[in-house]
Amino acid sequence: MTSTNLAARTLTDLVLRRESRLTRLPWTGHRPGTWEPEPLRWLGVRGLYVAYRWADRHEAGGRARTSPIATVADLIARRP
Template identity: 65%
Template sequence: MNFLPQLKDVAITHRWGGTLAIPRNWLPGLRLDKLSGVGFLGGYVGEGVAAANLAGRTMADLILERRSDLVSLPWVGVRSRKWEPEPLGWLGVRVSRRFMGAADTSETKKQKTAKLAMRAAHVFGETELSYYLWT
């Protein structure tokens, strides 16, 4: 209640948590369907303020058909496969977090990238993420 001290006497009876607007490959992306005029920007995964600003400027260039450096960034046109239906998605995230926690422990001890981390990223569909992290 540090953020909202006015609510210190209010009983919190419910909570919600889960994956929200996180793409399957954990990479941000944007695309524009010129035919329909519909654009998609998102998947910032914790980098929302800076990424949203850059994505907005990039989308403006796409809409106005400007040939800027922004429209050639690697996140333009990125698509991620859909998440598995629940509860499989939830289970996959839980298992992958355990794998990655074990990998973090290994990396802390050995001071090098854990093979478990690379394998887990591949198994759990984060091959693009593993490419950016471990190459």
């Protein structure tokens, strides 16, 4: 209830163009970052799943070290 009350009072001040403490809150006027276009994001995620699956099969075949496929997938996924 508290957040609903706060949001309603803030929205009232914004609609009436009143300058108040509520209209200066950090979340008022916040612009979210851009998102990737959905088909490209989905293809990227699916591609990484396939790459990790291949890397698992590669490593299950008796490799003593991390598969190069997994190394490249980690770089793409920005994993440490």
